[in-house]
Amino acid sequence: MESSAINIPENPLPPGLLQQMNAYWRAANYLSVGQLYLRNNPLLKEPLKLEHVKNMLLGHWGTTPGQNFIYTHLNRIIREYDLNMIYVSGPGHGGPAVVAGTYLEGTYTEVYPNITQDEEGLKRLFTQFSYPGGISSHASPQTPGSIHEGGELGYSLSHSFGAVMDNPDLVVACVVGDGEAETGPLATAWHSNKFLNPLTDGTVLPILHLNGYKISNPTVLARISHEELEQLFRGYGWNPIFVEGDEPEQMHRDMAAALDYAVDRIKQVKYDAEHPNGQRPRWPMIILRSPKGWTGPKEVHGYKIEGNFRAHQIPLAVSASAPAEHLQILENWMKSYKPEELFDEAGKLLPELQALAPEGERRMGANPHANGGNLLRDLRLPDFRNYAVTVDAPGADGEGDTYVSGRFLRDVIKENQEKRNFRIFGPDETVSNRLDIIFEATNRQWDAPIAEHDEFLAADGSVMEMLSEHQCEGWLEGYLLTGRHGLFNCYEAFIHIVDSMFNQHAKWLKASSELSWRRKIASLNILLTSTVWRQDHNGFTHQDPGFIDHVVNKKATIVRVYLPPDANCLLSVMDHCLRSYHYVNVVVAGKHPAPQWLNMEQAVAHCTRGIGIWDFASNDQEADPDVVMACSGDVPTLEILAAVSILREHLPELKIRVINVVDLFKLEKSTEHTHGLTDKDYNELFTTDKPVIFAFHGYPWLVHRLTYNRANNVNMHVRGYKEEGTITTSFDMTVLNEMDRFHLVMDVIDRLPQTGSKGVYLKQQLQDKLIEHKHYINTNGKDMPEILNWKWKA
Missing domain, CATH: 3.40.50.970 (Thiamin diphosphate (ThDP)-binding fold, Pyr/PP domains)
Known part of the structure; x- marks a missing residue:
């Protein structure tokens, strides 16, 4: 020796x-x-x-x-x-x-x-x-x-x-x-x-x-x-x-x-x-x-x-x-x-x-x-409803969805500080992801020297940050496996760094769930933000929503994917995920100020269902729809509703049904995933023969994959991210990927010949709008006022 x-x-x-x-x-x-x-x-x-x-x-x-x-x-x-x-x-x-x-x-x-x-x-x-x-x-x-x-x-x-x-x-x-x-x-x-x-x-x-x-x-x-x-x-x-x-x-x-x-x-x-x-x-x-x-x-x-x-x-x-x-x-x-x-x-x-x-x-x-489940204690969670944002009418101004959820997470930390069984992990992005309000309750744990102007560093914090997604994921997995709870927040594009780590943890959960002597552990909760659609200054390198495609490959008994459209929905989803056991929950949410659609009561009902018709945006209550406008994700929801408002103004005779999807696995068959809809329920929502224009947060083919054997799949037309992007305005990102409101409306017109001449003229107006948009952002470096100031109206 x-x-x-x-x-x-x-x-x-x-x-x-x-x-x-x-x-x-x-x-x-x-x-x-x-x-x-x-x-x-x-x-x-x-x-x-x-x-x-x-x-x-x-x-x-x-x-x-x-x-x-x-x-x-x-x-x-x-x-x-x-x-x-x-x-x-x-x-x-x-x-x-x-x-x-x-x-x-x-x-x-x-x-x-x-x-x-x-x-x-x-x-x-x-x-x-x-x-x-x-x-x-x-x-x-x-x-x-x-x-x-x-x-x-x-x-x-x-x-x-x-x-x-x-x-x-x-x-x-x-x-x-x-x-x-x-x-x-x-x-x-x-x-x-x-x-x-x-x-x-x-x-x-x-x-x-x-x-x-x-x-x-x-x-x-x-x-x-x-x-x-x-x-x-x-x-x-x-x-x-x-x-x-x-x-x-x-x-x-x-x-x-x-x-x-x-x-x-x-x-x-x-x-x-x-x-x-x-x-x-x-x-x-x-x-x-x-x-x-x-x-x-x-x-x-x-x-x-x-x-x-x-x-x-x-x-x-x-x-x-x-x-x-x-x-x-x-x-x-x-x-x-x-x-x-x-x-x-x-x-x-x-x-x-x-x-x-x-x-x-x-x-x-x-x-x-x-065998950490033997030691697992439930989290003490404050009532998430107390953190609700006020939504007097759909389209109310919002502070940023993750910012709102940060107040809830701050108090989750407070409620569990004595037990010391909840931590937040992330690669130096807690502030960037607008969760910094949690530092009212805790600090980043740090046992190296602290300089005079450092912030939120202490030996006994509840936040673990190191600029390594691998490290944060590994720390959190070890924390969960020994009987505690946690959350990993990360930029959406860079969560791919832990693709294979997620694989192994999901396999561990699957295998251990088949052993009677292994106890369930707290879910691995991953919050993805800084998403593909809002990379105004980071550009193409920071654009990749494909982690959810990767997650979907795993056993239905283990994985869940949620795309809440606003802050109240995010609060409801976050509470659900923190209470769950033995899953990998992936939540995708925005951090920038954005419109708010549902009050808390509506949000709880919508998230509990996981999918639903938004009555306030639909006008098919007394007749079959001509078209179904579906959305999943915060920016896709905004663009679908903006498209619906154009359609209802210029083509008021059209009957439109708006569907929002929070729980992505609702699209899959109930025989394939426990959250999936039965064929009957799916057909009632999406119809069996009407065009479905679906604005999706991620790669379009994921929706096609989840719905490939549904009755109306031939009429499913999905618009999402297709590897187009640069340093540009947030709206231009949707234009580059043809998921913007103008392309969505033109898609409806193309699939509904009954719109006739009115549709043809509207389509040309929208094409002109796209040209105007391009000239405007190149000259002014920001989106057109009608985009920035747009408000929902039926």
Whole structure:
């Protein structure tokens, strides 16, 4: 063990304990190899035969023995110091290690009683791994104690920091793989130590596991010098402790000393926080350098295995088509762990080894924080109706929808400050997204120096901001997975940065919902603003409404998408989302001053339905409509209503029905999504034969996709964003994408031949208006007065 400039006391394990811990580690390694290879003969009571081996060998060995080593040593310090600890397995395929660890401690059998602590249970444990109908090779939701699957690399450290926020007694041991450490999100996450409050938050103990290789390449951090590596992490603000080698006895001693030192440092940081000295704490971390595939085959057919990339997955092919001697190599490998010294005749771990594991909820697989729904408490929410804006008539002036919702969120923070179970996350956009009123109740949490003219920074804030969407998403996911509530606010165009993170979380929710022992957690709530239609100074780079297309791909039981048209609707939707569990709720709303359409009573009714006819804008109450004018989103709603006002003024004989969609999944069939309309209800709204002109916030084809098998789909004509945009006026954005009021009216005329000559003349007038508009904005740099000052009138 090495640690430059750190005096780690010599603290070798007592010989008896060292031998027992080494045996426990051997047992975990034995179980791990068994999971990779065997489906029978789990204790090798008879010579190994091909029929004992799985027909398909799937899984990963390389990271596993190092993680078994870590898990064994963490058990010791949990018992020694009575730690409240959970384990996050960052390397992509560490499943065998976490399954082995939770099985040896007894948690796995408690959760899955058929995986018994005997020979038959071992057979089932081995067979199910990477097997049809079994479990995956990651630390998946099926694995007790897991809050992080690890299949996609980069988020273990962010998840870990999210988990300890507002959990002052929790310690998260986060194993970071050296391949994972090359990802951008993980590299960013090392800076999370600048945001942790030692008094109100828990502790993350990162363990960087350097085993040298990825799938087939060396890793960067494993190939730089010891000095450079230490300087890197000291530069990040950490106190690195090195444990390096491959000789088991010495490595056990060094790891034990390193962990004792780390616990001592953590206690010192906590103490210093109560007696501040003006210094930012340097939290400890461990850098463990051990061979990839440690304790496995050294070499096969002249190819180096242990300590090489070839140990990454299945290091030894065993099958009818593989060399016959491979079966003997596998048997010798498994017997090298001396299972007869680890398990009794019935297949149960020996009592003296069982005693090394923590007890009860101190076991990492049984810790309630790793099944966060067990700890989840409802938010205390103020009555959102108290924040309503006054709408005496449709089209009233508005302050900005997110600005209004900010007052509600401010008081959500106030109501839950004592419980410390609600936070807002965002990449330096809370002010830009016009939610800054929340800073009347809280601050941004920040544990680095604060300069004289900084704003809203404090050690104990409830807002987490760092200019990394990955980091904010990871923090929030970790916060939710350990039983708390939160909201992520982000620019609409840049939420795509976390597309794959959203994927993994949605998959986690889906998989965990199918497990009776997993409790539901609070929903992942994402508020998207600074939307595609209002990028007057940012232009084309900030225009992309496609995240909702991505969300729609996920299981209907998990995802929800809301597009409230005004502030009162946003308040109603936000209250609903904050009360919900086990969903991903995506809410798209504007932040700029805009017309308000519904009073609070109307908004609640409309949002509860999710879709509805707006009576005040429709004139088809006594006859079938000639055309349906539909909208979803705040700007599309404005343009549809402006188009309707033109039509009703110039073509008063037309019967028009106006439909607004808040809940996007209302468009889908009820057989496909629980929020979807039945065919009967859908046809009553949209008719079966009349043209539907639909102004949509996002890409038009999403509406076509959701309605593709509806009766009237052939008459569905959607206008939305089609990748046209620049730095221009807000109205010109709609013109460039042909979703403006003038194009919408012309679309109606084109589809209703009964408008005759009146329609032809109106269409030409509108074409002239578009020319006038272009000349006006080029000359004056702003929209025409009739656009800026437009008011709704029937």
